[in-house]
Amino acid sequence: MMLKDQKTLRVVLADSPSSPTRYDSMAALLKNGYAVTCSTGERPVSPADHSDILVLGNLEEGAPLAAEDPSRGVQITMRDIKGCSPEAVLALVESVRAERQAVKQGEWKPWFPVIDYDRCTNCMQCLSFCLFGVYGVDKNQNLEVQNQDSCKTNCPACSRVCPEAAIMFPKYKSGPINGEAVTDADLQREKMKIDISALLGGDVYAMLRTRSERAQTRFSKERDADKALKERQKCLVKLAQSGDIPLEVLMALPSPEEIARRAEEAKGKAAAALEGRL
Amino acid sequence: MNAPRLLYCHCAYAQVVPNEVKEAVLRKLCDSGVSFEAVADLCEASARRDPTLKRLADCGSLKIAACYPRAVKWLFAAAQSPLPADSTEVLNMRVQTADEIVAGLMEITVKPNLPTANDAAAPSTEKSVP
Ligand code: SF4
Ligand code: SF4
Numbered sequence: 001m002m003l004k005d006q007k008t009l010r011v012v013l014a015d016s017p018s019s020p021t022r023y024d025s026m027a028a029l030l031k032n033g034y035a036v037t038c039s040t041g042e043r044p045v046s047p048a049d050h051s052d053i054l055v056l057g058n059l060e061e062g063a064p065l066a067a068e069d070p071s072r073g074v075q076i077t078m079r080d081i082k083g084c085s086p087e088a089v090l091a092l093v094e095s096v097r098a099e100r101q102a103v104k105q106g107e108w109k110p111w112f113p114v115i116d117y118d119r120c121t122n123c124m125q126c127l128s129f130c131l132f133g134v135y136g137v138d139k140n141q142n143l144e145v146q147n148q149d150s151c152k153t154n155c156p157a158c159s160r161v162c163p164e165a166a167i168m169f170p171k172y173k174s175g176p177i178n179g180e181a182v183t184d185a186d187l188q189r190e191k192m193k194i195d196i197s198a199l200l201g202g203d204v205y206a207m208l209r210t211r212s213e214r215a216q217t218r219f220s221k222e223r224d225a226d227k228a229l230k231e232r233q234k235c236l237v238k239l240a241q242s243g244d245i246p247l248e249v250l251m252a253l254p255s256p257e258e259i260a261r262r263a264e265e266a267k268g269k270a271a272a273a274l275e276g277r278l
Numbered sequence: 279m280n281a282p283r284l285l286y287c288h289c290a291y292a293q294v295v296p297n298e299v300k301e302a303v304l305r306k307l308c309d310s311g312v313s314f315e316a317v318a319d320l321c322e323a324s325a326r327r328d329p330t331l332k333r334l335a336d337c338g339s340l341k342i343a344a345c346y347p348r349a350v351k352w353l354f355a356a357a358q359s360p361l362p363a364d365s366t367e368v369l370n371m372r373v374q375t376a377d378e379i380v381a382g383l384m385e386i387t388v389k390p391n392l393p394t395a396n397d398a399a400a401p402s403t404e405k406s407v408p
C-alpha cells in the first residue's frame with residue numbers, strides 16, 4: 001500500500017445546523033474514514049486547497065451540481081441531502097469518492113511509531129532493531145519513519161529500545177509510549193529495560209533466534225515435534241511477557257535465517273546513517 | 279483575536295479514547311451550531327499526509343480534541359504540517375471529560391499547550407531536529 005500523497009476528497013457538510021440527522025450523518029461518515037468539514041458560518045473553517053470538494057447541503061431545485069476552480073484544478077461537486085437518512089448520505093459520498101478516484105480511508109489500522117524529535121538523539125538504535133523496514137533516514141541522515149504500514153500492529157517493541165523514550169505509539173494503552181509526558185522515572189525504566197535485554201544477550205530478536213535455533217537442534221536430535229514446539233512457545237511467551245510484545249507478532253516472525261539476514265541489513269543501514277552524520 | 283478553528287478526531291479502531299467521551303463531544307459540537315473540522319483518525323491522516331492537516335496547521339489559531347498534546351504535535355510534524363506552538367491548544371479526550379473538552383473548544387481564547395523542546399528532560403547526547 002502506498003500511503004502518502006494519495007488523492008483525497010474533502011466532504012463539506014453544509015446542511016441546516018438544526019438538521020435532526022446532522023450528528024448521525026457526521027458519525028456515519030467518520031466511522032467510514034471520511035474527513036468532514038461541518039460548516040455553519042459560525043467560526044471559520046480552513047480554506048480550500050488542491051483537494052476535490054463535495055458539498056452536501058439543502059440545495060434549491062435546479063441548483064448546479066458541479067463547479068470547477070481552474071486556478072487550483074479543483075472539482076467541486078454539490079449534492080442535495082434534504083430528507084436523506086445518514087445511510088443515504090454515506091452512500092452518496094461513497095459514490096462521489098469512487099467517481100473522483102479518491103482514496104478510501106479507514107481500512108487500515110494505523111499503528112506505527114511517531115518520533116518525538118524534541119527527545120530523539122539520532123542514535124539509530126530503533127533503525128537497527130526493527131526487522132520490518134519501518135525506519136529509514138532522510139537526505140540529512142536523520143532518522144525518519146518511512147513505511148508506517150510495515151509496522152506490526154500492536155507491537156511497541158522499538159519504543160522499548162529507545163534510550164530517550166522518544167518513540168510513541170499514540171494508540172498504546174499507557175504512558176509515555178502513548179504520548180503522555182515523559183518523566184525521569186520513565187527514563188530510568190526505559191534504561192532498565194535495555195539493560196535487562198543486554199543481560200539476556202542482546203536484543204529480543206537475537207534472543208528469539210538463539211532460542212529458536214536451540215529448539216530446532218533439539219527437534220532434529222530428538223525428533224520430538226511436541227517438545228520443540230513447546231520450547232518455542234515457552235520462549236515466545238516469556239518474550240511477550242517481558243517485552244510487552246504481542247504473541248501473535250512473535251509467532252508471525254520470519255524464519256531464524258531470515259531474521260538474521262534482516263537484522264544485518266537493518267544494522268548496516270543504521271551504521272551507514274551514523275557514518276554519514278560524522 | 280480571530281476565533282480559533284476547531285478540529286475533532288474520531289480516533290478509530292482502538293479503545294484509547296472512551297467511546298462515550300468522543301460521541302458526547304461530537305454530538306455537542308453538532309448541536310452547538312459552530313463550524314468545525316473532523317477527521318476519522320488523526321493517526322491515519324498523519325501517515326497518509328492528508329491535506330486536512332496542512333490546511334489546519336497553516337491557518338493560525340487552532341483547538342484540537344484528540345489525545346495527548348505530545349502525540350498530536352508529532353503526528354502533525356510527521357505529516358510535514360507542523361503546528362504553530364503559540365496558537366495551538368490540544369484537548370485530551372483520553373483523560374478529560376466531554377464537558378471539559380466542549381467547554382475548552384467553545385472558549386474563544388486559545389491556551390497553547392504543545393510541549394516544547396525545553397520540556398523534554400535533557401537527553402544524554404546531542405539533539406538534532408530534522
Ligand atoms: S532509538 Fe530513540 S533516540 Fe535513538 S534514533 Fe530511535 S527514536 Fe531517536
Ligand atoms: S491522534 Fe490520538 S485520538 Fe486521534 S486517532 Fe491518533 S490516538 Fe486516537
